[in-house]
Amino acid sequence: MTEIDVPARGLPVAVLRYAAFTSEQGRGGNPAGVVLDAAGLDGAARLAVAAEVGYSETAFVEETGTPGRYRVRYCSPQAEVAFCGHATIATAVAIAERHGAGPLEFETAAGLVPVRTAATGAGFTATLTSVASRTRPAGAEELHAALAALRWTAQDLDPRYPAHVAFAGNEHLVLAVRDRDRLAALDYDYPALDALMSRTGWTTVHLVWAEGPTSFHARDPFPPGGVVEDAATGAAAAAFGGYLRALGLVELPARVAIRQGEDMGRPSDLLVDVPADDDRISVTGTAAPIR
Numbered sequence: 001m002t003e004i005d006v007p008a009r010g011l012p013v014a015v016l017r018y019a020a021f022t023s024e025q026g027r028g029g030n031p032a033g034v035v036l037d038a039a040g041l042d043g044a045a046r047l048a049v050a051a052e053v054g055y056s057e058t059a060f061v062e063e064t065g066t067p068g069r070y071r072v073r074y075c076s077p078q079a080e081v082a083f084c085g086h087a088t089i090a091t092a093v094a095i096a097e098r099h100g101a102g103p104l105e106f107e108t109a110a111g112l113v114p115v116r117t118a119a120t121g122a123g124f125t126a127t128l129t130s131v132a133s134r135t136r137p138a139g140a141e142e143l144h145a146a147l148a149a150l151r152w153t154a155q156d157l158d159p160r161y162p163a164h165v166a167f168a169g170n171e172h173l174v175l176a177v178r179d180r181d182r183l184a185a186l187d188y189d190y191p192a193l194d195a196l197m198s199r200t201g202w203t204t205v206h207l208v209w210a211e212g213p214t215s216f217h218a219r220d221p222f223p224p225g226g227v228v229e230d231a232a233t234g235a236a237a238a239a240f241g242g243y244l245r246a247l248g249l250v251e252l253p254a255r256v257a258i259r260q261g262e263d264m265g266r267p268s269d270l271l272v273d274v275p276a277d278d279d280r281i282s283v284t285g286t287a288a289p290i291r
Contacts, residue, residue: 004052006045013041013049015058018090021232021260021268021285028267030232031290032090033058038073043080050075056227059087069105070095076225081203083110083169085128085234085283092117092126093287110169127284128234130168133242134279138163138173142200146173149193150205156182158210161249168238168281170203172220176210183209184263186219194223206236214250216240218260231261232268234283241272241281252276
């Protein structure tokens with residue numbers, strides 16, 4: 001645990017640091033800050049803490065007076081975001097380490113998010129269940145601008161997976177490429193993609209390659225948060241699960257494995273459960289304290 005003084009306020013804020021969705025080898029994952037007692041922090045103070053932490057998101061937690069139920073807000077270094085999957089996993093594991101495994105409920109700006117934690121021989125895992133998912137085809141102008149910013153062409157895309165804007169708490173543009181090498185060679189125009197995502201309100205661009213029907217590799221540019229790339233994006237994984245369900249691209253119910261962060265040296269594993277009778281999507285992962 002570290003303490004950060006909020007600029008111009010002199011408030012000491014205790015910040016926990018966790019890596020969420022760490023790989024099965026215990027490496028990688030996406031770092032998240034967790035503030036378990038954020039009741040005295042206003043929006044400006046939270047942004048200041050998130051900027052000082054420097055991770056793609058920091059979660060700010062408040063007790064509600066109901067056991068197992070918390071208010072949670074998420075801030076990137078530049079802005080508050082409605083929902084963040086990896087910081088949710090990190091927060092749930094941090095709570096489980098202090099109070100034991102069990103069901104939790106997080107009141108987020110995107111809606112109520114149930115989370116289950118479980119103890120394993122290697123530590124705690126957490127499973128979040130998203131708000132209702134939805135998806136729509138990407139517009140021609142949106143797609144053209146995104147491809148230009150990514151320095152891709154339409155020929156790079158896998159026609160089995162149509163370009164869509166998917167939602168499970170935030171919106172994410174979903175693009176699938178034909179070749180793993182194309183994904184690995186990602187080198188996008190940061191200012192252009194940042195401007196496009198600011199106009200459209202997308203949180204990340206979820207770029208995937210299908211290794212198999214239920215096995216994917218992903219990369220997620222995140223310029224709206226001031227981050228070039230996210231190492232593991234639980235919110236995008238949930239949105240992608242809803243996309244697969246809505247378009248009939250997996251046999252239901254399905255468990256989808258997403259490998260993310262490998263190309264940036266932070267391998268991360270996300271498990272996505274896509275039900276047959278519900279448009280809410282579950283995402284499971286681990287989290288470990290960063291020493």
